[in-house]
Amino acid sequence: MTSPPFKPTLLVIDDEIQIRRLLRVTLESEGYKVRETETGQLGLQEVAHQAPDGIILDLGLPDLDGTEVIRRLREWSKVPVLVLSVREGEDDKIAALDAGADDYLTKPFSGRELLARVRAVLRRTPVSAEPAMVRVGDIEIDQSAHVVRRAGVEVHLTAKEYALFQLLVQYRGRVVTHRQILRELWGPNAEDNTHYLRVHMTHLRQKLEADPHTPRHLKTDAGIGYRLVDV
Amino acid sequence: MTSPPFKPTLLVIDDEIQIRRLLRVTLESEGYKVRETETGQLGLQEVAHQAPDGIILDLGLPDLDGTEVIRRLREWSKVPVLVLSVREGEDDKIAALDAGADDYLTKPFSGRELLARVRAVLRRTPVSAEPAMVRVGDIEIDQSAHVVRRAGVEVHLTAKEYALFQLLVQYRGRVVTHRQILRELWGPNAEDNTHYLRVHMTHLRQKLEADPHTPRHLKTDAGIGYRLVDV
DNA sequence: ACCTTGCCTTGCGCCAGCCGTACATTTTCC
């Protein structure tokens, strides 16, 4: 099935060096590539710079609360996150999971269970599904580096704008309904607030279209949704 | 246009009736729809019959081992599975997770944690979008992409036009009565306005037929309704 | 404490698409 032995890259975010060591040894023994950062801030930067295939995140970080790290990450990224914590309290678990974590493991943890949970979490996001670099007309998006360019020059997109654009890229050529977008970006309770969409769509067009008034790529299908077309 | 908030359906597979009761109460309190089966075999049948949005599976089943249930399920389905078990042993956890489970929770479990994990697991399910392509003569419709092409070139349809065409595609080859169409597209109060239909039918033919005056696919059965034919 | 940034919210002008009428054409049935 997997002909070239592809090695997923994992990012470990933890302030304790012993834990990082332990995680590195454990994960590398299974063939994963491992990167590390000590703080939440650096972790977020690292993901933005080059997206890993998964994240192991310690809740107890010196700078940001781990839950906050997940929340910010989830504004624009879907990278699987497995949370580690010493805290047994279910409030912490629930907060982290609802912030967007995919799994929660309590320290001390078994190395073999960790590996199994990492496999389970990675399995759900097909790694090679989407090429890192996608071009649509003179717009290009590098999903791993989290960068969008138009005519070669980098364009700064806000978190929501990026998330919206990424969704359209994922379904490029096809119509994405208002509902789908709203569900994905604002959650199932915002399915009717189509005006959010209109505003952010305007911003996107102003940043990505040569002539925002007559869009060539970011098309709208009245009464249905939006779509990204190549020609 | 505002449909009720979407309630995911969960399937509980557990042989102990007390646990099923508990799970049902817990899950229904959050608005999920709940179905139940007592054995692994019945569970698999139930999923095959009508796929739920997620599964809560007890490992200790009388007929099949829970791990085996997951393994068989994963041969054809990607439904998220959350495993419950009394067994603490890490071998069981690893076996279940590697068989294809998405999460593993040990009994006794906290209701709130279960709900949080269910949310986390459901959140991951991507908006499935396999191209459901149907061809009729030189017209093709990709229902998941909301795109219609004639002779290879894309044709822009308005919302009503698309809805009408999709309905005809759904019953292709067979006659769809005026009433049926009107009820479906304009609601039960417009069953007599066959006139709407005529107008939109004209538009459709102008966009999809080579010679709109002598339609080859969008046929009309006078006094009855319309039908989409292949030849 | 101030400034910056990004998201939400509102309001307004505009236009595509829907409705409704009027008329032409085809089909049905005697």
Next chain:
DNA sequence: GGAAAATGTACGGCTGGCGCAAGGCAAGGT
């Protein structure tokens, strides 16, 4: 073959949906 019924087509007014600008608000950074 002809009248009546049913269907096809054209056109214009109207409305709901959409683009867009501007202001408020909250959070982060300096």
